Amino acid sequence: xxxxxxxxxxxxxxxxxxxxxxxxxxxxxxxxxxxxxxxxxxxxxxxxxxxxxxxxxxxxxxxxxxxxxxxxxxxxxxxxxxxxxxxxxxxxxxxxxxxxxxxxx
Amino acid sequence: xxxxxxxxxxxxxxxxxxxxxxxxxxxxxxxxxxxxxxxxxxxxxxxxxxxxxxxxxxxxxxxxxxxxxxxxxxxxxxxxxxxxxxxxxxxxxxxxxxxxxxxxxxxxxxxxxxxxxxxxxxxxxxxxxxxxxxxxxxxxxxxxxxxxxxxxxxxxxxxxxxxxxxxxxxxxxx
Numbered sequence: 001x002x003x004x005x006x007x008x009x010x011x012x013x014x015x016x017x018x019x020x021x022x023x024x025x026x027x028x029x030x031x032x033x034x035x036x037x038x039x040x041x042x043x044x045x046x047x048x049x050x051x052x053x054x055x056x057x058x059x060x061x062x063x064x065x066x067x068x069x070x071x072x073x074x075x076x077x078x079x080x081x082x083x084x085x086x087x088x089x090x091x092x093x094x095x096x097x098x099x100x101x102x103x104x105x
Numbered sequence: 106x107x108x109x110x111x112x113x114x115x116x117x118x119x120x121x122x123x124x125x126x127x128x129x130x131x132x133x134x135x136x137x138x139x140x141x142x143x144x145x146x147x148x149x150x151x152x153x154x155x156x157x158x159x160x161x162x163x164x165x166x167x168x169x170x171x172x173x174x175x176x177x178x179x180x181x182x183x184x185x186x187x188x189x190x191x192x193x194x195x196x197x198x199x200x201x202x203x204x205x206x207x208x209x210x211x212x213x214x215x216x217x218x219x220x221x222x223x224x225x226x227x228x229x230x231x232x233x234x235x236x237x238x239x240x241x242x243x244x245x246x247x248x249x250x251x252x253x254x255x256x257x258x259x260x261x262x263x264x265x266x267x268x269x270x271x272x273x274x275x276x277x278x279x
Contacts, residue, residue: 002155005115007222010152013119015213017126017145023206024130027194032181033135036142039173040126043149046165054156059227061240065249067161071168072256076263078173082180083267089184090273 002054010051017044031085031095035078042074114155121148133191135181143174160237 017040024037046067053063089095108116122145129141146169153162230236244250 002111002115002157004109004112008217009115009119011217012214013122013152015210015217016123019206019210019213020126020130022209023202026202026205027198028130029194030135030185030191032177032184033130033138036138036177037130039142039169039177040129040145043146043169047149047152050153050156050158050161054158056222056224057227058229059225060247061230061232061236064158064161064232065240065252068164069252069256071164072260075168075173076260078176079267080263080270082176083271085180086183086271095184 007051007055010047010055014044014047014051017041017047029096029098031088031097031100032082034097035081035085039074039078042070046070111155114151118148118151118155121145122152133193135185135189135191136178136187139174139178139181142177143170146170146174158232160232160234 021037021040021044024040025034028034028037049063049067049070051063053060053067057063085095088100092100094100125141125144125148129138129145132138132141146165150162150165150170153159153165240247241249241253
Protein backbone atom coordinates (compact mmCIF):
# COMPACT_ATOMS: atom_id res chain seq x y z
CA UNK A 1 0.00 0.00 0.00
CA UNK A 2 2.78 2.43 0.89
CA UNK A 3 5.14 1.67 -1.99
CA UNK A 4 6.09 4.75 -3.94
CA UNK A 5 5.52 7.10 -1.05
CA UNK A 6 8.74 8.38 0.51
CA UNK A 7 9.20 8.43 4.26
CA UNK A 8 9.71 12.19 4.08
CA UNK A 9 6.10 12.66 2.95
CA UNK A 10 4.82 11.17 6.21
CA UNK A 11 7.29 13.20 8.24
CA UNK A 12 6.30 16.44 6.48
CA UNK A 13 2.61 15.76 7.11
CA UNK A 14 3.30 15.18 10.79
CA UNK A 15 5.50 18.30 11.00
CA UNK A 16 2.71 20.33 9.49
CA UNK A 17 0.19 18.94 11.96
CA UNK A 18 2.54 19.56 14.89
CA UNK A 19 3.05 23.22 14.07
CA UNK A 20 -0.63 23.77 13.37
CA UNK A 21 -1.16 22.53 16.92
CA UNK A 22 1.53 24.91 18.18
CA UNK A 23 -0.18 27.80 16.38
CA UNK A 24 -3.52 26.90 17.96
CA UNK A 25 -1.92 26.56 21.37
CA UNK A 26 -0.50 30.09 21.09
CA UNK A 27 -3.50 31.90 19.64
CA UNK A 28 -6.53 30.24 21.25
CA UNK A 29 -8.08 31.53 24.45
CA UNK A 30 -10.70 28.90 25.26
CA UNK A 31 -9.30 26.08 27.38
CA UNK A 32 -11.08 23.35 25.41
CA UNK A 33 -9.66 24.51 22.08
CA UNK A 34 -6.20 24.60 23.67
CA UNK A 35 -6.80 20.99 24.66
CA UNK A 36 -7.69 20.18 21.03
CA UNK A 37 -4.40 21.71 19.89
CA UNK A 38 -2.54 19.48 22.34
CA UNK A 39 -4.36 16.49 20.84
CA UNK A 40 -3.15 17.52 17.36
CA UNK A 41 0.43 17.70 18.64
CA UNK A 42 0.25 14.25 20.28
CA UNK A 43 -1.29 12.77 17.15
CA UNK A 44 1.45 14.14 14.89
CA UNK A 45 4.09 12.56 17.10
CA UNK A 46 2.26 9.25 16.72
CA UNK A 47 2.47 9.50 12.91
CA UNK A 48 6.24 10.00 13.24
CA UNK A 49 6.65 6.94 15.46
CA UNK A 50 4.61 4.70 13.20
CA UNK A 51 6.10 5.83 9.87
CA UNK A 52 9.71 5.54 11.05
CA UNK A 53 8.94 2.12 12.52
CA UNK A 54 7.48 0.89 9.24
CA UNK A 55 10.08 2.33 6.88
CA UNK A 56 13.36 2.02 8.80
CA UNK A 57 12.88 -0.87 11.25
CA UNK A 58 10.18 -3.12 9.79
CA UNK A 59 11.43 -6.13 11.77
CA UNK A 60 10.71 -4.51 15.14
CA UNK A 61 7.64 -3.09 16.82
CA UNK A 62 8.97 -0.30 19.03
CA UNK A 63 7.31 2.61 17.23
CA UNK A 64 4.03 0.71 17.09
CA UNK A 65 3.96 0.08 20.83
CA UNK A 66 5.09 3.56 21.78
CA UNK A 67 2.33 4.99 19.61
CA UNK A 68 -0.09 2.80 21.59
CA UNK A 69 1.31 4.10 24.88
CA UNK A 70 1.12 7.71 23.64
CA UNK A 71 -2.56 7.16 22.82
CA UNK A 72 -3.17 5.87 26.36
CA UNK A 73 -1.34 8.85 27.88
CA UNK A 74 -3.36 11.22 25.68
CA UNK A 75 -6.62 9.64 26.82
CA UNK A 76 -5.81 9.94 30.52
CA UNK A 77 -4.51 13.49 30.05
CA UNK A 78 -7.75 14.49 28.34
CA UNK A 79 -9.85 12.98 31.12
CA UNK A 80 -8.01 14.86 33.86
CA UNK A 81 -7.91 18.10 31.86
CA UNK A 82 -11.64 18.00 31.23
CA UNK A 83 -12.33 17.37 34.93
CA UNK A 84 -10.24 20.43 35.73
CA UNK A 85 -11.98 22.51 33.04
CA UNK A 86 -15.43 21.61 34.35
CA UNK A 87 -14.32 22.54 37.86
CA UNK A 88 -13.00 25.88 36.59
CA UNK A 89 -16.31 26.49 34.86
CA UNK A 90 -18.19 25.90 38.13
CA UNK A 91 -16.07 28.44 39.96
CA UNK A 92 -15.60 31.17 37.35
CA UNK A 93 -18.54 30.56 34.94
CA UNK A 94 -16.13 30.77 32.00
CA UNK A 95 -13.33 28.69 30.49
CA UNK A 96 -11.29 31.51 28.93
CA UNK A 97 -7.72 31.58 30.10
CA UNK A 98 -7.75 35.37 30.46
CA UNK A 99 -10.52 35.46 33.05
CA UNK A 100 -9.16 32.63 35.16
CA UNK A 101 -6.47 34.54 36.99
CA UNK A 102 -6.69 33.57 40.62
CA UNK A 103 -5.84 30.33 42.34
CA UNK A 104 -7.48 28.96 45.47
CA UNK A 105 -6.48 31.09 48.43
CA UNK B 106 3.20 10.24 -14.23
CA UNK B 107 0.76 7.57 -13.29
CA UNK B 108 -0.37 7.54 -9.68
CA UNK B 109 -0.92 4.23 -7.98
CA UNK B 110 -3.95 3.66 -5.80
CA UNK B 111 -1.84 3.85 -2.63
CA UNK B 112 -0.35 7.18 -3.65
CA UNK B 113 -3.76 8.56 -4.47
CA UNK B 114 -5.06 7.49 -1.06
CA UNK B 115 -2.02 8.99 0.64
CA UNK B 116 -2.47 12.37 -1.05
CA UNK B 117 -6.17 12.31 -0.21
CA UNK B 118 -5.46 11.68 3.47
CA UNK B 119 -2.65 14.24 3.46
CA UNK B 120 -4.92 16.89 1.97
CA UNK B 121 -7.65 16.11 4.50
CA UNK B 122 -5.18 16.32 7.40
CA UNK B 123 -3.66 19.61 6.24
CA UNK B 124 -6.98 21.30 5.49
CA UNK B 125 -8.86 20.20 8.57
CA UNK B 126 -6.04 20.71 11.04
CA UNK B 127 -5.83 24.33 9.89
CA UNK B 128 -9.61 24.63 10.21
CA UNK B 129 -9.46 23.11 13.71
CA UNK B 130 -7.26 25.88 15.03
CA UNK B 131 -8.84 28.76 13.09
CA UNK B 132 -12.60 28.25 13.15
CA UNK B 133 -14.53 30.50 15.48
CA UNK B 134 -17.25 28.04 16.45
CA UNK B 135 -16.11 25.56 19.05
CA UNK B 136 -18.34 22.63 18.10
CA UNK B 137 -17.09 22.84 14.52
CA UNK B 138 -13.53 22.76 15.81
CA UNK B 139 -14.32 19.49 17.59
CA UNK B 140 -15.83 18.02 14.40
CA UNK B 141 -12.81 19.02 12.32
CA UNK B 142 -10.54 17.45 14.94
CA UNK B 143 -12.54 14.24 14.57
CA UNK B 144 -11.99 14.28 10.79
CA UNK B 145 -8.22 14.79 11.28
CA UNK B 146 -8.06 11.83 13.67
CA UNK B 147 -9.99 9.55 11.31
CA UNK B 148 -7.68 10.50 8.42
CA UNK B 149 -4.71 9.65 10.64
CA UNK B 150 -6.24 6.23 11.24
CA UNK B 151 -6.39 5.91 7.47
CA UNK B 152 -2.64 6.54 7.29
CA UNK B 153 -2.09 3.77 9.83
CA UNK B 154 -4.17 1.42 7.72
CA UNK B 155 -2.00 2.31 4.73
CA UNK B 156 1.11 1.39 6.71
CA UNK B 157 -0.40 -2.03 7.53
CA UNK B 158 -0.80 -1.40 11.25
CA UNK B 159 -4.43 -2.47 11.50
CA UNK B 160 -4.47 -2.87 15.27
CA UNK B 161 -3.07 0.61 15.84
CA UNK B 162 -5.58 2.09 13.41
CA UNK B 163 -8.42 0.38 15.25
CA UNK B 164 -7.12 1.71 18.57
CA UNK B 165 -6.86 5.18 17.04
CA UNK B 166 -10.46 4.97 15.84
CA UNK B 167 -11.89 3.70 19.12
CA UNK B 168 -9.83 5.65 21.66
CA UNK B 169 -9.28 8.93 19.82
CA UNK B 170 -12.27 9.25 17.56
CA UNK B 171 -14.64 7.35 19.81
CA UNK B 172 -13.47 8.34 23.25
CA UNK B 173 -11.53 11.58 23.36
CA UNK B 174 -13.61 13.51 20.84
CA UNK B 175 -16.83 12.47 22.56
CA UNK B 176 -15.36 13.60 25.89
CA UNK B 177 -14.38 16.94 24.36
CA UNK B 178 -17.85 17.40 22.85
CA UNK B 179 -19.44 16.63 26.23
CA UNK B 180 -17.34 19.25 27.92
CA UNK B 181 -18.13 21.77 25.17
CA UNK B 182 -21.85 21.20 25.70
CA UNK B 183 -21.39 21.59 29.46
CA UNK B 184 -19.39 24.79 29.33
CA UNK B 185 -20.52 26.90 26.39
CA UNK B 186 -23.45 27.71 24.15
CA UNK B 187 -23.47 26.01 20.78
CA UNK B 188 -24.17 29.19 18.87
CA UNK B 189 -21.49 31.13 20.67
CA UNK B 190 -18.74 32.51 18.42
CA UNK B 191 -15.30 33.47 19.61
CA UNK B 192 -14.23 37.04 19.21
CA UNK B 193 -11.62 37.66 16.57
CA UNK B 194 -8.03 37.07 17.62
CA UNK B 195 -5.85 40.17 17.65
CA UNK B 196 -3.82 40.68 14.49
CA UNK B 197 -0.54 40.95 16.39
CA UNK B 198 -1.14 37.68 18.22
CA UNK B 199 -2.08 35.99 14.95
CA UNK B 200 1.06 37.18 13.20
CA UNK B 201 3.31 36.21 16.08
CA UNK B 202 1.78 32.75 16.32
CA UNK B 203 2.08 32.27 12.56
CA UNK B 204 5.73 33.38 12.60
CA UNK B 205 6.54 30.96 15.40
CA UNK B 206 4.73 28.06 13.71
CA UNK B 207 6.04 28.69 10.19
CA UNK B 208 9.65 29.21 11.25
CA UNK B 209 9.56 26.02 13.31
CA UNK B 210 7.97 24.10 10.44
CA UNK B 211 10.53 25.38 7.90
CA UNK B 212 13.39 24.45 10.21
CA UNK B 213 12.04 20.93 10.76
CA UNK B 214 11.20 20.29 7.10
CA UNK B 215 14.63 21.40 5.85
CA UNK B 216 16.25 19.14 8.44
CA UNK B 217 14.08 16.21 7.37
CA UNK B 218 14.84 16.75 3.67
CA UNK B 219 18.60 16.97 4.27
CA UNK B 220 18.88 13.89 6.45
CA UNK B 221 19.66 10.60 4.74
CA UNK B 222 17.46 7.94 6.26
CA UNK B 223 18.89 4.44 5.99
CA UNK B 224 16.58 1.48 6.34
CA UNK B 225 17.57 -1.92 7.63
CA UNK B 226 17.46 -4.80 5.21
CA UNK B 227 15.60 -7.09 7.57
CA UNK B 228 12.40 -8.62 6.31
CA UNK B 229 9.20 -6.97 7.43
CA UNK B 230 7.54 -8.71 10.31
CA UNK B 231 3.94 -9.70 9.97
CA UNK B 232 1.92 -8.15 12.76
CA UNK B 233 -0.95 -10.14 14.11
CA UNK B 234 -2.81 -10.10 17.38
CA UNK B 235 -0.83 -13.05 18.79
CA UNK B 236 2.44 -11.16 18.31
CA UNK B 237 1.04 -7.97 19.81
CA UNK B 238 -0.28 -9.74 22.89
CA UNK B 239 2.92 -11.70 23.44
CA UNK B 240 5.09 -8.60 23.07
CA UNK B 241 2.96 -6.59 25.47
CA UNK B 242 3.24 -9.18 28.23
CA UNK B 243 6.74 -10.60 27.76
CA UNK B 244 9.75 -9.38 29.69
CA UNK B 245 12.62 -10.47 27.46
CA UNK B 246 14.35 -8.33 24.85
CA UNK B 247 11.42 -7.37 22.65
CA UNK B 248 8.91 -7.29 25.49
CA UNK B 249 7.00 -4.29 26.73
CA UNK B 250 5.60 -5.43 30.06
CA UNK B 251 7.10 -2.53 32.06
CA UNK B 252 5.54 0.32 30.03
CA UNK B 253 2.33 -1.70 29.89
CA UNK B 254 2.10 -1.88 33.68
CA UNK B 255 3.11 1.77 34.05
CA UNK B 256 0.37 2.75 31.62
CA UNK B 257 -2.20 0.70 33.53
CA UNK B 258 -1.26 2.44 36.79
CA UNK B 259 -1.40 5.79 34.98
CA UNK B 260 -4.90 5.05 33.69
CA UNK B 261 -6.06 4.05 37.17
CA UNK B 262 -4.56 7.22 38.67
CA UNK B 263 -6.15 9.38 35.96
CA UNK B 264 -9.54 7.79 36.56
CA UNK B 265 -9.39 8.35 40.32
CA UNK B 266 -8.03 11.88 39.86
CA UNK B 267 -10.71 12.97 37.42
CA UNK B 268 -13.45 11.64 39.70
CA UNK B 269 -11.96 13.44 42.71
CA UNK B 270 -11.45 16.71 40.84
CA UNK B 271 -14.83 16.84 39.15
CA UNK B 272 -16.76 15.80 42.25
CA UNK B 273 -18.65 18.64 43.85
CA UNK B 274 -17.25 19.10 47.34
CA UNK B 275 -19.84 19.12 50.13
CA UNK B 276 -18.34 21.63 52.52
CA UNK B 277 -16.94 24.43 50.38
CA UNK B 278 -19.89 25.02 48.10
CA UNK B 279 -20.25 28.76 48.43
